[in-house]
Amino acid sequence: MTLLALLSTALLFGGMALYAFGFATFLFSNLPAGQAGRLLRRAFPQFYLFVLVFSSISALLLLSSDPIGALLLGCVAATVVPARQVLIPAINEATDxxxxxxxQFLHALSVAVTLAHIGMAAAVLSRFT
Incomplete structure (x- = not known):
């Protein structure tokens, strides 16, 4: 169970970091801003679904061995739902x-949420040592 929890949490952390620091940057440096924005708009719900699934799996796998880690990842799962269902549509509406x-305010909020999620996943990973 612990190995699966470690792998699941590492995948969560790596996926979030790659998306936040690699994918978006890559799009905006290789596509016109409007096209990059439209592609990100389509990708964000999938990204948040990925975060929801893997934070939930990791939290469940950690319940018996690391309740604090499970709680942190449970917080990620719980906060990604309003980010996906409320925050992203509000950002899209503001853009439209x-x-x-x-x-700008809502985008900054979404960046802060994502950075907090990455930080919580990193904190859980550090607990494996």
């Missing part, structure tokens, strides 16, 4: 209606 200040 030209509300630049609202977009």
């Amino acid at each position: 209606t030209g509300q630049k200040r609202r977009f």
Whole structure:
């Protein structure tokens, strides 16, 4: 169980880090901004679904061996749902209606949520040592 928890948490951490620091940067450096934005808009719900699935799996696998790690990953799973279902549609609406200040605020919030999720996954990974 512990090995599966480690692998699942490592996949979660790596996937989030790659998406946040690699994929988005790659898109905006290789595509026109409008095209990159449209592609990210389509990818974000899938990204959040990935985070939900793997944070939940990892939390369940850690329940018996590391309740604190399980709690941290449970928090990731719990907070990714409103990010996916509420925050992302609000960002899209702000973009579509030209509300630049609202977009900037909501985008900054989504970045903070993602960084917090990455940090929590990193904290859980550090508990395996």
